[in-house]
Amino acid sequence: MGGSSKVMDGSNIKALVNDPHTFAQYVDDKFHTLDKTHNGKLSREELVPVALAIGNALGLPPKGSSPESDHIYDEVLGEFLQGKGESITKDEFTLILRDMLLGVADGLERDPVVLCTLSGSELETYANSNNFEVDAVGVFTQMEKGSDGKIPSSAIKKALEKVAVGQGMPPASDEKIAKDLLEPALQSAGVHNHGNLGQEEFLAAYRQSLLSVASLMKEKPVTVAHTEKCFDGLSITTFLKDESVLRQTLNETWISLGPFKAADGTLEKSNLRVGLDLLAPFAGLPPVGAVDEMDRVVDESFKLVDAEKGGFVNKDEFSKWSDVNPDDCLKL
Known part of the structure; x- marks a missing residue:
């Protein structure tokens, strides 16, 4: 890949946690920075930066951008407080932070994340290659066209989302990337x-757009994080076929969703995404917000089960919802 890359596999986190002296110093620094009132305890408000940092590490969008991700941020805060009232001591903070860091390290060990610095050279090579022309024709074919068989030039921005990190393109769906690059x-x-574009005009404008992106990245390289794991549905199928593990996991997940349930014990459909995020590690899936392509698959799977129409589900309905055929989703 054009530029440098670094694999995050959790080993550095485990090395930090397993070194008593270094970890104690790390906790001291964090606690001192967070304890704005200097009372030896961390309040819910003082813990917010920790939740935001963990969310960012998981690839979640900024707090306030979606109800689903905000629920996860609230869960992180809840994990720190764990029914201990509205504040925790340094010893409590140490134990909880240690468990959370080891959990993140275990996740990275299973699904390493690659940090890539994209310098524009690989994207430039791709834009000038025969592979680009083949891909571009495919993109044009899939796009909605007017009666004249052309597409509006504004569709180029959407087309850029089809170019992968492996081809030297940062995620075009990211708001900051879209705005700044x-x-x-x-x-x-x-x-x-350019107005409306036929196929040849589209190819030329599409290529020029990529070359323009590459030129800007040569002046200011972009670092992105992505996973190289292929999510083909096999891990989900294996999980669903193990009846005893599936039922136990669904039961434990339903219990964990307690804070999100209504007074009658049912769960609002808008909170189903929280349940999916809790199930994700068992099904070999990334956290919500970590992989754009998987987030789109999740969105489509929710449409299949009418999960966006509102209403509530009980435990049996929740289990039935979780049994949606993964192959149907991954073919979309």
Whole structure:
């Protein structure tokens, strides 16, 4: 890949936690920084930066951007407080932070994350290759066209989301990437002035857009995190076929969803995503927000079971919802 890369497999986190002196110093520094009132305890408000940092490490969108991710941030805060009131001591903070870091390390050990610094050179090579032309024709074919068989030039921005990190492109669906990189690149390429595009015009504008993105990255490289694991549904199928493990996991997940349930013990459908995130490690899936492609698959799977229409589910309905055929989702 054009630029440097670093694999995060959890080994550095485990080395930190397993070194008593270094970990104690790390906790001291963190606790001192967070304890704004200097009373020897951390309140819910003082713990918020920790939850935000963990959410960022998991690839969650910023707090306040979606109800689903906000629930997960609240869960992290709940894990720290664990019914201990509205604050925790340094000893309590140490134990909980240790368990959380080891949990993150175990997750990275199973599904390593690669940090890549994209310098634009690989994207430039791809844009000038025969592979690009083949891919671009495929993208054009899939796009909705007008009666004249053309697409609006504004669709180029959406087309950029089809280019993968492996081809040197940072995730175009990321808001910050779109604002700081894609919009200036499209403006520089003059794409918005092209009007409606036929296939040949689309290929030319699409290539020019990629070359413009590559040029900007040469001036200011972009570092992105992504997983190289292939999610093909096999791990989900294996999980669903083990009846005893499946039922036990679903039961434990239902219990863990207690704080999100209504007074009658049912769960609002809007909280089903929280349940999915709790089930994800057992089914070999990444956390919600970690992999854009998987998030889109999850969105489609929710449409299959009408999970976005509101209402409530009981325990049996929750289990039935969780049994949706993964192959149907992954073929979408």
